[in-house]
Amino acid sequence: MNYNPYQAPQTVSLHDGGGPIVPQRPQPWAVGETIQLAWEGFKREWLALAGAHFLVAMISMLPTLAPAAVLATRIVAPKSTSYWIVWGISNAASLVVSTFFEVGLVRLWLSVARGQTANFAVLFGGGNRFFAFLGMRLLTAIVMFVGLVALIVPGVIISLGLAVSTFYLVDAELGPIAALRESWKATTGHKGDLFLLGLVSATLLFFGSMLCCIGYFVAAPVCSVALAIVYVRLSGRGTATSIYAPHHYPGYGQGPYG
Numbered sequence: 001m002n003y004n005p006y007q008a009p010q011t012v013s014l015h016d017g018g019g020p021i022v023p024q025r026p027q028p029w030a031v032g033e034t035i036q037l038a039w040e041g042f043k044r045e046w047l048a049l050a051g052a053h054f055l056v057a058m059i060s061m062l063p064t065l066a067p068a069a070v071l072a073t074r075i076v077a078p079k080s081t082s083y084w085i086v087w088g089i090s091n092a093a094s095l096v097v098s099t100f101f102e103v104g105l106v107r108l109w110l111s112v113a114r115g116q117t118a119n120f121a122v123l124f125g126g127g128n129r130f131f132a133f134l135g136m137r138l139l140t141a142i143v144m145f146v147g148l149v150a151l152i153v154p155g156v157i158i159s160l161g162l163a164v165s166t167f168y169l170v171d172a173e174l175g176p177i178a179a180l181r182e183s184w185k186a187t188t189g190h191k192g193d194l195f196l197l198g199l200v201s202a203t204l205l206f207f208g209s210m211l212c213c214i215g216y217f218v219a220a221p222v223c224s225v226a227l228a229i230v231y232v233r234l235s236g237r238g239t240a241t242s243i244y245a246p247h248h249y250p251g252y253g254q255g256p257y258g
Contacts, residue, residue, distance in 0.1 A: 042116075110170075
């Protein structure tokens with residue numbers, strides 16, 4: 001995919017009432033700029049973003065406490081068949097809960113990435129994409145496992161190629177396979193930058209977790225919004241407002257493309 005860093009930003013129509021977004025030409029992106037914009041978005045909507053991440057983390061963790069609870073109350077014996085059944089059910093329940101809320105998280109990240117006001121209520125509206133999201137999560141796990149079994153490098157390449165698939169599934173309302181395919185297509189030629197963004201994100205998450213885990217609820221939203229910005233740029237499904245500002249591009253308005 002070829003980009004001209006000096007071309008005028010492309011505006012995308014956002015219809016009132018949550019109507020369809022009309023995709024336009026993709027836009028270029030850079031790792032440093034993306035992190036900076038994500039940080040600015042977090043500062044503007046920190047309460048909704050940090051609160052959503054904290055709430056989802058707490059709710060998703062609750063089912064996983066069941067194995068420890070049944071051991072503490074001596075309902076089951078350690079490492080018994082009953083224990084492993086409880087363990088399996090509790091982890092499956094955690095997956096279901098986290099998947100439901102992750103649909104809402106994706107919508108929250110996208111609203112901030114597009115310069116809109118974050119609506120905390122979207123966190124609880126993931127039912128319409130729940131089964132599609134769960135199916136894609138399982139499909140992605142299988143694909144990633146095959147890639148990692150083959151070699152580490154193919155697994156990393158696959159993860160980079162599928163990095164924005166969740167956004168296609170939730171935002172564009174594509175099916176699991178179509179979302180994976182569109183993500184792979186959109187990230188062609190961008191895997192090096194995505195790898196660098198992943199390293200920066202991992203570093204932020206590491207140091208955030210070291211700060212008594214409080215910093216995690218700053219780093220995690222920033223990294224998530226950054227990836228949402230990448231999706232908006234690559235897919236062309238976004239507005240020019242506060243994201244594609246001309247001053248972000250050196251030489252904008254000069255030369256043959258100005």
